[in-house]
Amino acid sequence: MTVTRYDLKTSEATSEDWGAHSHSRVFRTSDDTDSKTALEIRALIAGGTGYGGIIAKTGGRLMIDSVIQGDPARVRTVQVRLIAEGLNTAEITIGLTEYARFTGEKVLVRVLSNHTMSPTPMYRTAPIVPTDVWAADGGTGYYNADAGIWNGATTSVPPLNTLQGTVSSPEGVESNNYRPPGDIGGTMVDWNGNPLSVGLTQIDFTVEVVRQGVHVSNLGTNVPGDVTILADTAGIGTRNQATFAGLAQGTIIYMGVQRVALDAEWYLAKYQFRAREDKHAKQVPRPTFGTRIGAMSYEGDPRSIRHIRGVYWQQPYLRGTDFNDLFETAEVTLINLA
Numbered sequence: 001m002t003v004t005r006y007d008l009k010t011s012e013a014t015s016e017d018w019g020a021h022s023h024s025r026v027f028r029t030s031d032d033t034d035s036k037t038a039l040e041i042r043a044l045i046a047g048g049t050g051y052g053g054i055i056a057k058t059g060g061r062l063m064i065d066s067v068i069q070g071d072p073a074r075v076r077t078v079q080v081r082l083i084a085e086g087l088n089t090a091e092i093t094i095g096l097t098e099y100a101r102f103t104g105e106k107v108l109v110r111v112l113s114n115h116t117m118s119p120t121p122m123y124r125t126a127p128i129v130p131t132d133v134w135a136a137d138g139g140t141g142y143y144n145a146d147a148g149i150w151n152g153a154t155t156s157v158p159p160l161n162t163l164q165g166t167v168s169s170p171e172g173v174e175s176n177n178y179r180p181p182g183d184i185g186g187t188m189v190d191w192n193g194n195p196l197s198v199g200l201t202q203i204d205f206t207v208e209v210v211r212q213g214v215h216v217s218n219l220g221t222n223v224p225g226d227v228t229i230l231a232d233t234a235g236i237g238t239r240n241q242a243t244f245a246g247l248a249q250g251t252i253i254y255m256g257v258q259r260v261a262l263d264a265e266w267y268l269a270k271y272q273f274r275a276r277e278d279k280h281a282k283q284v285p286r287p288t289f290g291t292r293i294g295a296m297s298y299e300g301d302p303r304s305i306r307h308i309r310g311v312y313w314q315q316p317y318l319r320g321t322d323f324n325d326l327f328e329t330a331e332v333t334l335i336n337l338a
Contacts, residue, residue, distance in 0.1 A: 109207065123195050133146040152183075191307075212266055232271075235326070
């Protein structure tokens with residue numbers, strides 16, 4: 001079998017979409033001794049012997065006369081079309097893709113965000129929001145926030161229940177100015193113990209990066225992916241123990257990750273986060289025991305609307321991780337710029 005191959009340079013095409021480079025190589029072959037079907041030619045191309053010097057295994061690299069072409073581009077499609085021009089002539093189109101992240105050209109990071117006003121039941125506006133103190137949970141990669149910072153048992157920065165709005169005896173707990181220990185401060189906006197719906201800024205943002213998943217190499221060996229599913233999902237439901245994306249520690253929750261298939265082993269990882277200025281804590285009213293009704297009259301309010309004396313924080317998210325660990329150093333740099 002003698003196969004003649006022509007490289008149709010004028011039929012080549014290339015394109016780029018957010019770092020994904022797509023190429024197509026077109027060849028024309030003629031066999032002067034044998035007549036083969038398109039399926040037979042396709043099988044030879046995908047096999048170890050090749051056809052007309054072309055070896056193109058899907059997911060592998062294109063080889064022409066035993067020389068790798070366009071490394072690290074990978075073969076994605078192989079199309080064989082028999083044409084009625086010349087003896088046993090076929091047109092072979094090889095589709096390849098490569099990603100800029102793996103050619104050293106650029107880091108592929110995209111940050112999409114949605115900034116909204118989130119109606120939130122509140123008893124106080126402009127409350128004291130403490131700064132978390134985190135302790136590493138051994139070598140697990142997790143951190144535990146000090147619950148005492150939120151309930152007043154531990155002095156926070158800024159501290160809860162400062163001198164502003166507190167009184168001591170002889171006025172005691174019956175004073176209009178009284179705030180119990182651990183109170184969150186701020187301006188009272190509840191009416192007769194009912195919270196007011198107040199809009200707080202909420203940022204939902206997604207960080208998209210290109211990843212390489214588990215795949216089989218040209219040599220037939222199993223190659224692990226860049227990031228395991230366990231590593232991607234371990235921190236879901238935690239708050240950021242460290243500054244991330246330019247936002248202060250404790251303000252972000254890791255909501256989850258979605259993997260969207262690209263080409264074969266490549267996928268787009270979409271990491272989803274939510275940031276809130278209240279650090280995702282809830283305002284909880286606690287009427288002060290030993291007083292008349294646990295509420296107080298608002299000074300100077302002619303409507304005589306009464307307000308809860310003691311309002312506390314309930315922080316349901318005391319587990320933390322460092323979100324920067326989800327990404328490579330170069331990716332973190334771009335995320336912070338966004």
